[in-house]
Amino acid sequence: MSNLLEKDPLASIERQATGAFFAPDSPCDIEAKSLTKRFGDTSIFSDVSFRLARGEAVALVGANGTGKSTxxxxxxxxxxxxxxxxxxxxxxxxxxxxxxxxxxxxQVGLVSQKHNLVPRLSVLSNVVHGLLGKHPGMRHWNHALAPHTSRALAMQALERVGLADLAQRRADRLSGGQSQRVAIARAIVGAPKVLFADEPCASLDPSAGEDIMDLFFRLVRDEGVSVVFTSHNLNHALKYGDRVLGLAQGRLRLDATAASLSATDLRGLYD
Structure with a gap:
């Protein structure tokens, strides 16, 4: 075993893997069992298993091409x-x-690095779109057609991200940071139980990215939402994740509490 630890910089980290450091009877919002994904003859990852307890935040890290978004x-x-x-x-x-x-x-929300707002529609209309999963149809395509209760929920979501005063502004007239705040408002307007965030700060400068992560996690912590987020920012993974999952060489090589890790530990996933 000592030779293995010397040869593999991740081996000592893998020994910290928990996979279920929450009690087995804890409410579980996501469970992956032996997941394998291939596109044709190309294997993306294999035998990935983990559980996400309710209210837990999990950071998913790994080099480009390891299959995080997949x-x-x-x-x-x-x-x-x-x-x-x-x-x-x-x-x-x-x-x-x-x-x-x-x-x-x-019951699921998504925040991605591409804000995917409809440019010609208002900020308010874009947030109302977050209710389409619960209320499909044209009435929730434009805020002018939406029921009063839906508009009120959208305004509340904008207030929570500090953009209520921009509700009527066209989405294509926002800054990058403002656009991401609108995307967060759209993700939370339907009161999701689980939120997925795929590189939510990748298109922002470091200062704006830190503000967005602080805002995002303050909101989800207030509501006890379960979160899975991908990030290349190792400090973000450790600061905002309760737990860190690491993909490398097509396998889940790391499943450990963020408190037990350092950025230096995680760099082994990128070798």
Whole structure:
């Protein structure tokens, strides 16, 4: 074993892996069981397993091309794994009916590095779009058509991100930081139980990125939302994650509490 530890810089970290440091009977919002994903003959990752307890924040780290975004999409039920299974809010996504999938997605929020706002629509309309999962149809495409209760929820979400005064501004007239705040408001307006964030600060300068992460996690902590986020910023992973998952060489090489790790430890995933 000592030779293995000397040869593999990750081996000593892997020994800290917990996978279930929460009690087995803790409420579980996400469970991945032996997930494998291939595109044709190309293997992205294999045998990935972990549990996400309710209210927990998990940082997913790893070098470019290790499959972080692909894993996120599998967890959300946007693409099927090649093998293995995902349970989202207790529901197996692989066998869910179309109606069950829609019901699940209505309880899930997404914040990505590409803000994906509709440029010609108002900030308020873009936030109202966050309710489409619960209320599909044209009435929630534009705030002028939306019911009063939906507009009120959207305004409350904008107030929480500090942009209520920009509700009527067109989305294409926002700064990068403002656009990401609107994307966060859109993600939280439907009071999701689980939030996924894929490199939420990648398109922002360091100062704005820190502000966004502080805001994002203050909001989700207030509501006890479960979070999975990817990041290349190792300090963000350690600061905002309760737990860190590390992908390397097509495997889950790390599952440990953030408090037990340092940025130096995580750099071994990038070798």
């Amino acid at each position: 894993l996120l999409r599998c967890l959300m039920g946007l693409i099927p794994p090649t093998s293995g299974s995902v349970y989202l809010l207790g529901q197996p996504t692989g066998s869910a009916t179309s109606r069950e999938v829609r019901a699940l997605r209505a």
